[in-house]
Amino acid sequence: MFKDIEHLIRLAVFIVIAVVAFVVLRAAVVPRSFGQYGHYRGAAISEVAARPIAYAGHEVCEGCHTDVAEQKKQGKHVVVACEACHGALASHADDPTSVTPAKLDTAILCARCHEANSAKPKLFPQVVTADHSGGIACDTCHQPHKPKIEDEKPSAGGKK
Amino acid sequence: MDITRRHLILLLPAAAVAWKYVVAGTPEASPNYKISEHWWSMLIDIPKCIGCGSCVRACAQENEVPDGYFRTWIERYHVADWKIERPEVESPNGGKQAFPPNEISGGKNFFVPKLCNHCADSPCTQVCPVGATFVTPDGVVLVDKSYCLGCRYCVQACPYGCRFINPKTSTAEKCTLCYHRITKGLTTACCEVCPTGARQLADLRNPNDPIHEFLKTHTVQVLKPHMATGAKVFYNGMDGSVR
Numbered sequence: 139m140f141k142d143i144e145h146l147i148r149l150a151v152f153i154v155i156a157v158v159a160f161v162v163l164r165a166a167v168v169p170r171s172f173g174q175y176g177h178y179r180g181a182a183i184s185e186v187a188a189r190p191i192a193y194a195g196h197e198v199c200e201g202c203h204t205d206v207a208e209q210k211k212q213g214k215h216v217v218v219a220c221e222a223c224h225g226a227l228a229s230h231a232d233d234p235t236s237v238t239p240a241k242l243d244t245a246i247l248c249a250r251c252h253e254a255n256s257a258k259p260k261l262f263p264q265v266v267t268a269d270h271s272g273g274i275a276c277d278t279c280h281q282p283h284k285p286k287i288e289d290e291k292p293s294a295g296g297k298k
Numbered sequence: 299m300d301i302t303r304r305h306l307i308l309l310l311p312a313a314a315v316a317w318k319y320v321v322a323g324t325p326e327a328s329p330n331y332k333i334s335e336h337w338w339s340m341l342i343d344i345p346k347c348i349g350c351g352s353c354v355r356a357c358a359q360e361n362e363v364p365d366g367y368f369r370t371w372i373e374r375y376h377v378a379d380w381k382i383e384r385p386e387v388e389s390p391n392g393g394k395q396a397f398p399p400n401e402i403s404g405g406k407n408f409f410v411p412k413l414c415n416h417c418a419d420s421p422c423t424q425v426c427p428v429g430a431t432f433v434t435p436d437g438v439v440l441v442d443k444s445y446c447l448g449c450r451y452c453v454q455a456c457p458y459g460c461r462f463i464n465p466k467t468s469t470a471e472k473c474t475l476c477y478h479r480i481t482k483g484l485t486t487a488c489c490e491v492c493p494t495g496a497r498q499l500a501d502l503r504n505p506n507d508p509i510h511e512f513l514k515t516h517t518v519q520v521l522k523p524h525m526a527t528g529a530k531v532f533y534n535g536m537d538g539s540v541r
Contacts, residue, residue, distance in 0.1 A: 177432070178429040178432035178442060178445070179444075182440065182442035182443075182445070183333070183477075185443075185444075186440050187477050187478050187481045188478065191360070191478060191479055191482070193487045193490050195484050195485070195490060219490050222352050222356075222491040225359070226359045251350040251352075251493060253396070255400060256400055256402065256403065257375070257407035257409050258348045258409075259346065262348055
C-alpha cells in the first residue's frame with residue numbers, strides 16, 4: 139500500500155517509546171499522594187501533623203498537681219492555663235523527674251499582664267509596678283495561684 | 299523457569315521501585331482524627347486582649363519560630379479622636395515581651411492580635427507555582443516544606459502579611475493553626491496560654507461548638523473583607539480603623 143512503509147513504522151515506534159518513557163518517568167517522579175486531596179502532596183498534611191507538641195495543656199498538669207488546681211479554683215487566676223506562666227512543659231509531663239520547671243521571676247512575669255497600659259481593657263486589674271511595689275517580686279505579698287490578699291485594705295494601692 | 303543472573307539484574311531495580319511505593323504509604327499521625335469532620339477557624343475577642351504577648355511567646359516556642367519572625371503577633375492601635383483612617387499602629391518585637399506603658403492619652407487605644415486567617419479562598423495558595431501550599435480538607439492553610447522552592451510569591455500574595463521565609467530552611471513559613479495539636483484533640487498553643495480567653499479555636503463543622511452561638515449574637519468582622527479571601531479568623535468588637 140505504502141512505499142517505504144518503514145519510515146512510518148520507525149516514527150510510530152519512536153512515539154510509542156516516548157509515550158512509555160513519559161508515563162514511566164511521571165509515575166516515578168510524582169509522589170504517590172500528589173492529587174489525593176488537591177494539587178498538592180497529600181502526605182504533607184500528616185507530615186505537618188506529626189510534629190511533637192511542646193505545650194502539654196493544663197488538663198495534663200492538673201492530673202498530677204491537684205493541690206495547685208484546687209488552690210487556683212479559689213481565685214481569679216483559675217482561667218489562666220499553667221503554661222501561660224510556667225512555659226512549655228510537655229517534656230516535664232513526659233519525664234517529671236529529670237525535667238523540672240525553672241523558678242519564675244514574678245517581678246517580670248506579673249507585669250506583662252498587669253502593668254498599667256491605656257490600651258488594656260478598663261476592667262482588667264492593672265497597677266503601675268513602680269508605685270505599687272517598687273519593683274520587688276510580686277510573690278513577696280501575693281500567692282500567684284490565688285492572688286487576692288485576704289486582709290487587703292482598700293488603701294493598699296493598685297486599682298482593682 | 300530458572301532465574302539467571304540476567305533475570306535477577308532486571309528484576310532487582312523493579313523490585314526496589316515497587317518496595318519504595320509500599321513503604322511510602324501515608325503515615326497516620328493521629329489515627330482517630332477524621333479530616334472531613336472539621337473546618338477550623340479562630341475567634342479573637344478584641345475587648346479581652348491585654349497585649350501580654352503570651353500567645354506570641356507560646357507560638358515561637360511551640361513551632362520554633364526564629365527570632366524576629368512571627369507566625370502570630372500583637373499590634374497596639376492608637377486612634378486619635380475622629381482619625382479612623384489614620385490609626386497609629388506599633389508592634390515592638392511583635393509584642394513578644396508585652397508592650398511598654400504608653401503615654402498617649404485621649405483617643406482610642408486597644409490591642410489586635412494577628413495571625414494567618416486560614417482563608418477558604420486564600421490568595422497565597424493560588425499563586426504557588428509548585429503546589430507547595432494548600433488548604434487542607436479541614437480548612438487549614440499549610441506549607442509542604444519539602445516542595446517549597448522559596449520563590450516568595452505567597453509572601454507577596456498574602457494581604458495580611460502572615461508569611462515569611464524561614465532564614466534557616468529558606469522555605470515559606472506561616473501559622474499552621476498548630477495542626478500537630480488540633481489533630482490530637484488539643485487547642486493551639488496561643489489559645490492554650492491566652493490568660494483572658496481573647497483567642498479561641500473554633501470548629502465551624504462541629505454543630506455543638508460555641509462559636510455558632512457567638513457569631514449569631516455578636517458584632518463580628520474579619521480582616522479586609524473587601525479582599526473576599528474567605529478569612530476564618532473572626533474578630534469580635536473590632537474597630538473600623540483596624541487594617
